[in-house]
Amino acid sequence: MRMLNKTLISFIALFFLLIGNSYSDNIKIGTEGAYPPWNAKDASGKLIGFEVDLAFELCKIMGHSCSIVEQDWDGMIPALQSGKFDAIMAGMSITDERKKKINFSQGYADEVASFAVVKGSKIKPRTVKSINLNEIDSADQKTLDALKKAFEGKIIGVQTGTIHQNFLKSGQIGKVNVWTYKTQDEVNLDLAAGRIDAALAAAVAFEDYNSKAGNVLNLVGPTFSGGTFGSGVGVGIRKNDSQLLNDFNSSIDTARKKGIIKKLAIKHFGFDASM
Amino acid sequence: MELLIFGDKGWGDELFYATLMTISVAITAFLIGFFFAFIFVPVKLSKNKILKFIGNTYTTVFRGVPELLIIYLFFFGGSGAVMYVAKIFGYNEYIEINAFLTGALSIGLISGAYSTEVFRGAILSIGSGQFEGAKSLGLKKITYFIYVILPQVLRLAIPNLGNVWQITLKDTALISVTGLVEIMRQSYIAAGSTRNPLFFYIFAAVIYLILTTFSLKFFNKLERKYNFS
Amino acid sequence: MNLMIEKIPELLNATILTIQLTLFSLIVGIFLGLFFAILRLNKNKVVSGFSYYYSFIFRGTPLLVQLFIIYFGLAQLEFIRESFLWTVLKKPFWCAIIAFALNTGAYTAEIFRSGFEKVDKQLIDAAKSLGMSKYNTFYKIILPVGLKRSIPAYGNEMILMLKGTSLASTVTLIDLTGAAKYIISTHFNPVEVFIFTGSIYLFFTFLIHNFIKFIEKKTNYIYKT
Numbered sequence: 001m002r003m004l005n006k007t008l009i010s011f012i013a014l015f016f017l018l019i020g021n022s023y024s025d026n027i028k029i030g031t032e033g034a035y036p037p038w039n040a041k042d043a044s045g046k047l048i049g050f051e052v053d054l055a056f057e058l059c060k061i062m063g064h065s066c067s068i069v070e071q072d073w074d075g076m077i078p079a080l081q082s083g084k085f086d087a088i089m090a091g092m093s094i095t096d097e098r099k100k101k102i103n104f105s106q107g108y109a110d111e112v113a114s115f116a117v118v119k120g121s122k123i124k125p126r127t128v129k130s131i132n133l134n135e136i137d138s139a140d141q142k143t144l145d146a147l148k149k150a151f152e153g154k155i156i157g158v159q160t161g162t163i164h165q166n167f168l169k170s171g172q173i174g175k176v177n178v179w180t181y182k183t184q185d186e187v188n189l190d191l192a193a194g195r196i197d198a199a200l201a202a203a204v205a206f207e208d209y210n211s212k213a214g215n216v217l218n219l220v221g222p223t224f225s226g227g228t229f230g231s232g233v234g235v236g237i238r239k240n241d242s243q244l245l246n247d248f249n250s251s252i253d254t255a256r257k258k259g260i261i262k263k264l265a266i267k268h269f270g271f272d273a274s275m
Numbered sequence: 276m277e278l279l280i281f282g283d284k285g286w287g288d289e290l291f292y293a294t295l296m297t298i299s300v301a302i303t304a305f306l307i308g309f310f311f312a313f314i315f316v317p318v319k320l321s322k323n324k325i326l327k328f329i330g331n332t333y334t335t336v337f338r339g340v341p342e343l344l345i346i347y348l349f350f351f352g353g354s355g356a357v358m359y360v361a362k363i364f365g366y367n368e369y370i371e372i373n374a375f376l377t378g379a380l381s382i383g384l385i386s387g388a389y390s391t392e393v394f395r396g397a398i399l400s401i402g403s404g405q406f407e408g409a410k411s412l413g414l415k416k417i418t419y420f421i422y423v424i425l426p427q428v429l430r431l432a433i434p435n436l437g438n439v440w441q442i443t444l445k446d447t448a449l450i451s452v453t454g455l456v457e458i459m460r461q462s463y464i465a466a467g468s469t470r471n472p473l474f475f476y477i478f479a480a481v482i483y484l485i486l487t488t489f490s491l492k493f494f495n496k497l498e499r500k501y502n503f504s
Numbered sequence: 505m506n507l508m509i510e511k512i513p514e515l516l517n518a519t520i521l522t523i524q525l526t527l528f529s530l531i532v533g534i535f536l537g538l539f540f541a542i543l544r545l546n547k548n549k550v551v552s553g554f555s556y557y558y559s560f561i562f563r564g565t566p567l568l569v570q571l572f573i574i575y576f577g578l579a580q581l582e583f584i585r586e587s588f589l590w591t592v593l594k595k596p597f598w599c600a601i602i603a604f605a606l607n608t609g610a611y612t613a614e615i616f617r618s619g620f621e622k623v624d625k626q627l628i629d630a631a632k633s634l635g636m637s638k639y640n641t642f643y644k645i646i647l648p649v650g651l652k653r654s655i656p657a658y659g660n661e662m663i664l665m666l667k668g669t670s671l672a673s674t675v676t677l678i679d680l681t682g683a684a685k686y687i688i689s690t691h692f693n694p695v696e697v698f699i700f701t702g703s704i705y706l707f708f709t710f711l712i713h714n715f716i717k718f719i720e721k722k723t724n725y726i727y728k729t
Contacts (some may be wrong), residue, residue, distance in 0.1 A: 179596075
């Protein structure tokens with residue numbers, strides 16, 4: 001019986017040890033680590049990318065210590081809400097839908113979305129145009145109609161729970177067959193293998209893949225922004241955390257004035273994506 | 276092969292640590308399973324109908340619902356559930372349930388359902404004659420259980436526990452969806468980063484094969500050691 | 505619960521996919537299992553060894569790894585993408601079926617093999633003394649008796665396969681688990697979804713359980729044991 005008691009006590013002790021209490025002054029920032037060049041993981045298992053660098057810069061300005069927490073994309077918002085971390089910096093665009101659940105800081109960078117196909121595909125290469133879905137003119141509409149025709153019945157891959165998936169589901173591009181993936185890496189693999197006809201993601205995500213895999217993809221159609229694509233990428237913060245929201249907003253202001261965001265964007269994206 | 280170099284350039288050291296993680300999460304889950312079996316075997320053997328129903332529900336649900344669905348329940352709902360319970364006790368801070376515990380607990384609950392069935396079967400096969408014998412000797416129930424029944428049950432249960440262990444070990448691959456960096460997760464990251472899924476998934480399969488083969492040998496040895504009959 | 509009722513059309517499609525995956529895999533798997541169980545009895549060491557290692561590999565590794573090797577791994581090879589195999593491997597559905605069938609086939613082979621081994625030696629001796637040929641002894645005695653003995657264990661394997669199909673959700677297919685996960689990640693209501701979809705799986709488990717009981721009863725008249 002004594003032995004039994006001992007085991008039971010050590011079990012309970014172990015349980016509380018593992019649960020622990022994580023409260024401290026340290027700000028924890030969640031990122032995905034699978035969306036290069038925004039955020040990724042290198043061969044030593046370290047989180048890298050534009051947002052990882054920027055997060056540390058912002059924390060330096062705020063005078064806080066920070067740690068980066070890895071979190072799968074599909075559990076990002078639930079994890080923020082349950083308190084696993086305090087802020088999201090994961091290439092997450094500011095959209096009305098997400099604003100219902102969490103707050104966003106001002107945007108720190110902007111991304112445009114683009115379709116990509118594997119080289120040799122019959123779908124035509126890039127039109128130089130960019131379309132802002134908030135202000136569609138007749139020429140834009142023509143481009144959209146042409147895309148609708150080219151993509152009719154085609155299989156298009158996107159990462160699950162993204163603005164890109166929402167856009168395809170909105171019907172603005174007509175009836176397409178949408179396949180969803182857990183990560184952008186998986187989308188790229190299946191696109192390169194030829195399992196899907198096209199993919200939709202941030203243009204830089206495809207450019208990054210091209211630079212690593214040897215230019216196997218072509219970006220096609222116009223680039224997209226506005227509308228379902230939201231208004232830039234910002235820091236996601238819990239609804240009741242207004243102090244942290246203010247801190248992030250002012251630190252982004254400072255970082256922008258000092259040219260830090262621009263410098264990091266050019267380092268990771270190859271152009272100035274700051275906003 | 277250079278993909279497997281230890282250090283910053285290759286994935287060798289990462290996969291090595293991931294293997295250790297797989298082993299430790301599997302062992303933890305297996306032990307958590309024992310803990311649940313310890314509770315649910317008596318519950319299932321009880322003559323009380325309500326208790327029996329609770330016991331049966333546990334084993335039916337956790338053996339009949341896909342592991343992945345159970346893991347998603349814990350992954351998306353785990354922290355919330357624990358914090359809800361903590362709130363009842365007046366504790367309002369965030370409680371971190373790390374990926375390790377989420378994974379070990381969900382796999383452990385499944386493992387426990389299988390272990391419960393194994394132990395129950397072993398106890399039933401010992402027969403009630405022995406219990407009556409104990410009564411006539413005037414032994415206390417608990418003393419008798421620990422010194423006479425338990426060793427026999429364990430011996431009878433070893434081969435089937437070996438199977439439960441194999442199931443548990445392989446189930447840990449599914450925890451990768453929660454972000455715990457075990458073999459499968461690390462291979463997934465490496466495959467995405469190097470665009471070489473074939474190599475890394477085959478390598479992962481080889482690691483699992485080595486683990487399952489060694490544990491099979493271990494359980495066979497145990498079986499031989501304790502099989503007096 | 506209103507949300508779940510709203511989602512019934514989506515869940516219905518997902519349930520149909522889960523049923524399709526389970527049935528297809530089990531049907532292909534039972535033939536694979538039978539084939540490899542018979543190979544295993546072969547005196548030729550290469551032939552029986554081939555069967556042994558098939559079971560060893562597919563039972564010793566997680567199904568998820570097998571599925572990923574077939575889905576992501578094989579797609580990486582150019583000669584596969586250029587061969588006729590690609591028309592099949594291109595489709596996630598068929599990749600899933602191939603992985604599941606090979607997996608359940610390995611377990612089924614073991615179940616049948618141990619079923620064959622459980623056939624009474626006396627029964628085989630009796631057949632011998634009646635002058636039955638080896639071939640006849642196997643196909644008329646060992647095979648039917650062994651298969652009948654395998655029914656309960658095979659029932660468990662059917663349930664394991666039903667649960668295994670949930671992995672299809674990791675390769676873009678929206679089966680019951682895939683649909684459940686999608687609803688959870690967009691509406692954050694894990695418990696509700698778990699209870700609802702979990703009950704559907706339990707219902708199928710229940711069906712399989714009773715189906716096996718029925719088959720056991722039906723086949724009992726052949727050889728009372």
